Amino acid sequence: MKSRLLLHICCAPDEAFVIQSLQAAFELSCWFCNPNIQPENEYRKRLEEASRVAACYAVPFNAEPYNPESWHGATAGYHHTPEGGERCFHCFLLRFRSTAHYCKKIEWPAFTSVMSISPHKRIEMLDKAGTIAAREYNVEYKPFNFKKNDGFKKSIILSNELGLYRQDYCGCILSRKERDNRKSRIT
Secondary structure (H helix, E strand, O other), rough: EEEEEEEEEOOOOHHHHHHHHHHHOOOEEEOOOOOOOOHHHHHHHHHHHHHHHHHHOOOOOOOOOOOOOHHHHOOOOOOOOOOOHHHHHHHHHHHHHHHHHHHHHOOOOEEEEEEHHHOOOOOOOOOOOHHHHHHHHOEEEOOOOOHHHHHHHHHHHHHHOOOOOOOOOOOHHHHHHHHHHHHHHHO
């Protein structure tokens, strides 16, 4: 019998690659918890795509109700920090606490996140937040580095094959502003 592993899902392209990578070894279930994603229409688009990917691979999919106020509360005082800094750690911790709570609720032993595939996410920061959240809910956080062996490049190829929407910012309004600033400097 395969071990059960709950996947924290941030977006469909990362989800598809990770499901393909882990489905042979684990019984998977997906948990979409992303109160950081703004505006709401962007959140809905990512939620629908993630649900579609889970259905494509016949993996159960659930989502926490959209609550951007929880993200504002968790990252208050860190809005001045750049992407990859303290605000990201507190954002990860918020989402991983929800994931660990859900993991405990459904009585699964462990969770991980598909976010480690992103070249913009620091593995050490993800693992620290995952470990803290797991300890608080008495479940296990399994650290993976899906960037290894060209994971990110492979995820781009797979998402193109599946016709998935690929976002160009992490999701929060602050990363969107940073993206807009980068674009304006290029043009």
